[in-house]
Amino acid sequence: MDKAPSGVNRRKFLTAAAVSGAAVAATPPGPTGEAAALGVATPALPPTAAQMEAEIGQPTKIAVTMAEPGGRPGSDFMVDVLRALDIEYVATNPASSCRGLHESINNYAMNKKPELLTATHEEIATAMAHGYAKVANRPMGLLFHGTVGIQHATMAFYNAWCDRAPMLIMSGNHLDAAHRPPGVPTTHAAQDPLAIVRDFTKWDDQPASLQATAESLFRAHKITMTPPYGPVAVSLDAHLQEGVAGKDLKIPRLSRTSAPTGDLDSVKEIARLMASAQNPVIVVDRGARSHRFQPLLVELAELLGAPVVDQLGRQNFPSRHPLNGTDRARGTIGAADVILGLELADFWGIVNSYSDIAEPKQGRRLKDSVKLLSINSREVFMKANYQDFQRYQDVDLAIPADAEATLPSLIEAVKSALTPEGRAAAEKRAKTFAEAGVKQRERFMSVDALYGWDASPISTARLSAEMWAAIKEHDWALVSRDVRLSNWPHRMWNFDKPYHYIGDSGGAGQGYGLGAAVGAALAHREHKRLVVNIQGDGDMMYGPGGIWTAAHHNIPLLTIMHNNRAYHQEVMHVQRVGNWRDRGVGRAAIGTTIEKPFINFAMMAKSMGVEGIGPIGDPKELGPALKRAVQVAKAGEPVLVDVLTQPR
Amino acid sequence: MKKTSLVLGFSLLLASAAPGVAADAARGQEIYMKTGCYQCHGTVGQGANTGPKLAPEPLPLESLIAFVRNAAATAMPAYSAKMVSDAEMADIHAYLGSIKPPPQRKDVPLLNNP
Numbered sequence: 181m182d183k184a185p186s187g188v189n190r191r192k193f194l195t196a197a198a199v200s201g202a203a204v205a206a207t208p209p210g211p212t213g214e215a216a217a218l219g220v221a222t223p224a225l226p227p228t229a230a231q232m233e234a235e236i237g238q239p240t241k242i243a244v245t246m247a248e249p250g251g252r253p254g255s256d257f258m259v260d261v262l263r264a265l266d267i268e269y270v271a272t273n274p275a276s277s278c279r280g281l282h283e284s285i286n287n288y289a290m291n292k293k294p295e296l297l298t299a300t301h302e303e304i305a306t307a308m309a310h311g312y313a314k315v316a317n318r319p320m321g322l323l324f325h326g327t328v329g330i331q332h333a334t335m336a337f338y339n340a341w342c343d344r345a346p347m348l349i350m351s352g353n354h355l356d357a358a359h360r361p362p363g364v365p366t367t368h369a370a371q372d373p374l375a376i377v378r379d380f381t382k383w384d385d386q387p388a389s390l391q392a393t394a395e396s397l398f399r400a401h402k403i404t405m406t407p408p409y410g411p412v413a414v415s416l417d418a419h420l421q422e423g424v425a426g427k428d429l430k431i432p433r434l435s436r437t438s439a440p441t442g443d444l445d446s447v448k449e450i451a452r453l454m455a456s457a458q459n460p461v462i463v464v465d466r467g468a469r470s471h472r473f474q475p476l477l478v479e480l481a482e483l484l485g486a487p488v489v490d491q492l493g494r495q496n497f498p499s500r501h502p503l504n505g506t507d508r509a510r511g512t513i514g515a516a517d518v519i520l521g522l523e524l525a526d527f528w529g530i531v532n533s534y535s536d537i538a539e540p541k542q543g544r545r546l547k548d549s550v551k552l553l554s555i556n557s558r559e560v561f562m563k564a565n566y567q568d569f570q571r572y573q574d575v576d577l578a579i580p581a582d583a584e585a586t587l588p589s590l591i592e593a594v595k596s597a598l599t600p601e602g603r604a605a606a607e608k609r610a611k612t613f614a615e616a617g618v619k620q621r622e623r624f625m626s627v628d629a630l631y632g633w634d635a636s637p638i639s640t641a642r643l644s645a646e647m648w649a650a651i652k653e654h655d656w657a658l659v660s661r662d663v664r665l666s667n668w669p670h671r672m673w674n675f676d677k678p679y680h681y682i683g684d685s686g687g688a689g690q691g692y693g694l695g696a697a698v699g700a701a702l703a704h705r706e707h708k709r710l711v712v713n714i715q716g717d718g719d720m721m722y723g724p725g726g727i728w729t730a731a732h733h734n735i736p737l738l739t740i741m742h743n744n745r746a747y748h749q750e751v752m753h754v755q756r757v758g759n760w761r762d763r764g765v766g767r768a769a770i771g772t773t774i775e776k777p778f779i780n781f782a783m784m785a786k787s788m789g790v791e792g793i794g795p796i797g798d799p800k801e802l803g804p805a806l807k808r809a810v811q812v813a814k815a816g817e818p819v820l821v822d823v824l825t826q827p828r
Numbered sequence: 829m830k831k832t833s834l835v836l837g838f839s840l841l842l843a844s845a846a847p848g849v850a851a852d853a854a855r856g857q858e859i860y861m862k863t864g865c866y867q868c869h870g871t872v873g874q875g876a877n878t879g880p881k882l883a884p885e886p887l888p889l890e891s892l893i894a895f896v897r898n899a900a901a902t903a904m905p906a907y908s909a910k911m912v913s914d915a916e917m918a919d920i921h922a923y924l925g926s927i928k929p930p931p932q933r934k935d936v937p938l939l940n941n942p
Binding site for chain 1: 930
């Protein structure tokens with residue numbers, strides 16, 4: 181849609197403003213009418229020359245692309261598409277290349293479905309979408325500046341890619357050089373703006389018309405929600421957002437799409453091998469896509485009397501189930517004659533060992549006779565560059581399919597394959613395994629947890645026990661990984677509900693923790709759950725603005741700082757190399773510790789309108805502090821407790 | 829290279845382990861922190877998923893030294909005598925030995941929480 185020079189355009193616009201009441205009455209039913217009633221300005225005024233000058237830093241005379249008077253803005257149509265896709269939230273950091281859609285969400289959608297969430301950094305917004313998706317099992321929308329906004333967000337996309345989290349990334353772009361404003365908007369434009377994330381998104385597009393935009397968003401939605409889940413990105417042309425929607429635009433229907441499922445012959449073969457094994461073992465990582473997975477895995481494990489080693493990529497298996505062998509992974513896997521891997525990120529690491537010593541030692545740790553079976557949707561869809569697919573592991577039978585969708589037929593096949601003797605053997609195996617588990621738990625609680633019980637900084641076992649006492653009477657959910665707490669929560673707490681836990685970042689990129697927790701807490705909010713985030717101090721400093729977003733959007737969340745005042749993993753790495761080289765560890769703290777000055781996270785929380793408690797270094801003060809914090813979170817607000825902890 | 833450092837370590841050991849200087853728990857704590865044992869084993873040797881429990885009731889001094897010197901084959905990085913002398917190891921040992929036994933589970937209600 182070509183535009184006359186700006187003078188004409190502006191005159192036209194003024195006429196339009198005078199008749200805007202009538203124009204609004206003529207627009208399709210929806211919030212626009214409400215907007216008019218509330219006296220909220222309908223179609224945005226084009227920026228004045230002065231505003232434009234302030235925005236782009238240079239005097240300008242350009243053709244402003246805008247909706248015709250009374251015409252329906254292109255970005256209102258985009259809102260209708262997002263609504264048809266049932267996108268509930270769009271997290272954003274505001275940007276001029278998205279201003280059309282942003283304004284439509286504000287004034288056409290009236291900020292309801294989708295509702296905008298303000299993030300202080302694109303990486304935080306993306307982490308929010310990541311955490312949200314793992315609780316809600318649906319994608320959040322993201323709305324970013326093309327180029328710089330997308331550049332900010334890339335690491336967080338990579339985490340989501342590795343962790344198979346669905347999300348609908350949208351970015352703005354001024355595609356047409358003859359139309360776009362010069363200066364900054366042109367600096368921020370690109371001919372292929374999503375090239376930078378193509379290696380770690382499932383699909384991306386730069387549609388060139390509104391109809392193509394609708395189809396592209398529907399295709400993106402379908403791809404992100406088809407296992408293996410993963411982020412998808414669509415670049416929305418600013419000209420299309422700000423221009424007029426034609427009359428004949430069509431919004432596609434939502435297609436129902438099934439997950440890739442294992443073929444029956446292969447499923448039966450796996451069932452036969454598992455049912456006839458002496459010591460079948462199941463190893464699972466990102467198994468649970470939805471709440472259906474955990475009961476299915478319990479049924480399979482119980483049928484087979486097979487211990488389950490949980491890599492804790494999701495809430496896969498109840499932590500206190502008698503067949504849970506996660507804390508005895510080494511021995512359990514070592515005893516197996518058949519191993520079934522479900523959605524494993526790294527099968528090689530299960531089968532082989534690698535010692536991180538000066539001259540690394542590696543090799544198969546399992547006997548050659550151990551049969552390896554795999555069901556993994558990642559094999560349906562891989563990319564070449566980034567190595568998150570891990571080392572190549574040969575197996576006896578691999579089914580490239582979604583484990584959750586394949587389990588029902590596998591369970592039926594196992595039922596048919598099990599002989600009466602097989603069932604009896606399974607029962608006996610399960611009993612022996614359970615007895616050893618009881619002993620181990622007894623040891624954790626009666627011996628291991630007690631070492632360092634009164635220490636300051638506070639031991640991770642003590643912290644975990646105090647947290648458990650504070651939350652266990654509530655309907656709780658943990659939205660962070662606890663491996664950096666030496667897994668004490670998984671040893672002590674009763675993780676048995678499908679929503680109790682969501683795994684970790686996937687790509688181990690720092691800056692995931694708080695954002696993901698805020699997004700997950702948002703998805704838990706309607707269920708009024710007590711949401712707990714155990715937050716590393718190093719990770720926190722990548723995106724502390726997440727605290728403000730939680731406050732701004734009234735998202736209840738209990739954040740407990742695991743404040744060991746260091747990038748602890750890296751302290752150990754530098755120390756290790758210093759030892760190899762016989763140069764000592766005296767300077768391992770340089771560049772790895774977070775001290776001089778210490779960061780006061782409670783004050784940081786307060787500065788963003790969130791109650792901050794601590795720092796707490798005396799274990800005796802922890803119980804009362806957590807009690808108070810739980811009260812705040814249960815009252816519907818975010819709260820942070822800064823706890824000075826042991827390294828791990 | 830390895831050989832030189834061992835020889836060097838030995839001479840340092842002779843210099844610092846002057847006869848009559850008793851192992852000292854306070855000094856041992858300082859060395860334990862400075863040489864980074866706490867990073868993997870915790871400040872009171874309580875253990876973590878990065879290194880097993882060392883205290884209370886540490887290994888005998890000879891075993892402690894032997895382990896630390898030869899740890900390279902394990903998941904723990906080894907410390908030559910150049911990095912921690914035998915005398916310093918004796919101080920660490922004294923520190924680990926001075927750590928009081930933990931409470932009993934029955935006296936800790938939090939650990940009797942189902």
